Amino acid sequence: MKEHIDTIPVSEAYESADECPFCWLERQVEQKAIRYTAGPCASYMEPDVRGATDSQGFCRMHFKKLYDYGNSLGNALMMQSYLIGLRKELDVQLDNLELPPKKGLFAKKPQGDMPILEWLRKKNASCFLCGKINYNMNRYYATFFHMIKDAEFRTKVEGSKGLCMHHLEKLLEASGEYLGNGEREWFFETVGNLMHDNLTRIQGDLDWFVDKFDYRNATADWKNSKDAVSRTMQKLKGGFPADGPFQQK
Numbered sequence: 504m505k506e507h508i509d510t511i512p513v514s515e516a517y518e519s520a521d522e523c524p525f526c527w528l529e530r531q532v533e534q535k536a537i538r539y540t541a542g543p544c545a546s547y548m549e550p551d552v553r554g555a556t557d558s559q560g561f562c563r564m565h566f567k568k569l570y571d572y573g574n575s576l577g578n579a580l581m582m583q584s585y586l587i588g589l590r591k592e593l594d595v596q597l598d599n600l601e602l603p604p605k606k607g608l609f610a611k612k613p614q615g616d617m618p619i620l621e622w623l624r625k626k627n628a629s630c631f632l633c634g635k636i637n638y639n640m641n642r643y644y645a646t647f648f649h650m651i652k653d654a655e656f657r658t659k660v661e662g663s664k665g666l667c668m669h670h671l672e673k674l675l676e677a678s679g680e681y682l683g684n685g686e687r688e689w690f691f692e693t694v695g696n697l698m699h700d701n702l703t704r705i706q707g708d709l710d711w712f713v714d715k716f717d718y719r720n721a722t723a724d725w726k727n728s729k730d731a732v733s734r735t736m737q738k739l740k741g742g743f744p745a746d747g748p749f750q751q752k
């Protein structure tokens with residue numbers, strides 16, 4: 504298969520032999536996005552990037568990751584201008600606040616939510632980094648469905664360790680849009696087998712991890728179980744629980 508700029512990372516992800524190639528890609532995409540946002544090229548000083556971080560903000564997980572990354576001044580500057588916009592919007596919401604009706608025996612049930620709640624939900628769900636990561640991951644899902652037309656790549660997929668539950672959902676979701684009729688049966692059969700076989704393997708590793716705490720097994724070999732806890736967590740929810748913080752150099 505002819506490799507190009509989008510297929511190379513997907514090929515590399517499948518060569519990584521990770522528990523989930525899409526977790527592997529997502530980590531790469533996330534670190535790149537953090538470095539782009541708060542790293543040495545100081546994108547946060549460019550008006551269009553600052554405009555985007557001002558309107559989208561960051562989620563809790565990515566605030567933590569930005570904090571760990573370590574550019575305190577960059578974080579302070581991004582929050583400084585974000586706060587100005589947020590306070591303006593909040594003032595409007597508070598000025599137009601409609602009190603919910605008093606609770607009473609004959610009071611009508613409130614119709615829908617208070618507008619401030621809808622505004623808060625939107626505000627709190629929005630994240631510049633999540634947006635960037637989702638955009639890039641969606642491109643990789645499309646690339647994956649393009650690549651499975653190639654027999655050599657299909658063999659690689661068949662030899663992989665399957666997916667985590669999170670990326671199983673994402674890939675099945677994307678399959679509706681990108682999966683061609685020619686690969687349809689192969690895809691669902693392969694993914695089904697991979698999930699079944701690899702969850703059996705993970706469960707075996709986890710069982711042996713627990714059994715190792717039995718004094719009778721104290722001197723027995725760990726086999727593949729030493730990191731069974733973090734690998735099982737990854738299989739169940741995605742991500743890399745054993746990773747240390749990603750920090751600027």
Ligand SMILES: [Zn+2]
Pocket residue numbers: 523524525526527666667668669670741742
């Ligand atoms: Zn995953």
Ligand SMILES: [Zn+2]
Pocket residue numbers: 561562563564565630631632633634
């Ligand atoms: Zn986020």
